[in-house]
Amino acid sequence: MSLPTNAPCKGAGKLWPSELTVSPDPVTGALVHQLTSYKGHSNHFYFTYPCWYDGGRKIIIASDRENRTNFFGVDLTSGDITQLTDLDPAAGQVAAQSVTKNPRREEAYFFQGKTLLALDLKTLSLRPLMTTPPGYVPAAANATADGAYVCTGYSQDLSDRFQVDLGHGYVGFREI
Numbered sequence: 001m002s003l004p005t006n007a008p009c010k011g012a013g014k015l016w017p018s019e020l021t022v023s024p025d026p027v028t029g030a031l032v033h034q035l036t037s038y039k040g041h042s043n044h045f046y047f048t049y050p051c052w053y054d055g056g057r058k059i060i061i062a063s064d065r066e067n068r069t070n071f072f073g074v075d076l077t078s079g080d081i082t083q084l085t086d087l088d089p090a091a092g093q094v095a096a097q098s099v100t101k102n103p104r105r106e107e108a109y110f111f112q113g114k115t116l117l118a119l120d121l122k123t124l125s126l127r128p129l130m131t132t133p134p135g136y137v138p139a140a141a142n143a144t145a146d147g148a149y150v151c152t153g154y155s156q157d158l159s160d161r162f163q164v165d166l167g168h169g170y171v172g173f174r175e176i
Contacts, residue, residue, distance in 0.1 A: 020079025040064035062096030098140035104147025
């Protein structure tokens with residue numbers, strides 16, 4: 001696997017039309033803003049991870065479009081969608097719900113395969129930060145509150161001993 005360089009991916013920056021719909025909730029009457037309607041999965045970050053950027057005007061989501069998972073920025077006012085990455089599926093599965101944003105600068109972190117990547121949200125360039133050692137699986141990453149460090153962990157890959165899928169239902173959690 002070749003690691004990405006500190007340059008924008010070729011498809012990053014692609015603009016997608018707004019999919020925003022606003023409608024009242026039938027029970028409470030509160031206005032519901034649906035940001036996506038693409039016929040594929042679209043996910044926000046894990047609920048404790050920050051995902052807002054551009055002064056809180058945009059949110060980062062993961063979305064399965066054009067037969068691959070990538071990250072997108074959605075303008076919360078206009079609904080305009082900007083593709084932030086153009087990731088090669090051959091480089092490994094994207095840990096779409098483990099992405100986190102630096103609280104002090106416009107940068108997000110996520111794993112693709114065993115490589116932790118930093119995404120510059122202004123230039124859309126990617127740079128590798130670390131690769132998990134052979135025989136281990138990565139855990140989610142997060143930036144420190146001052147934005148100075150990115151913290152992550154990894155654990156021994158035990159999938160040859162029992163079924164493990166911590167990303168989907170915590171299968172194997174008790175055994176680990």
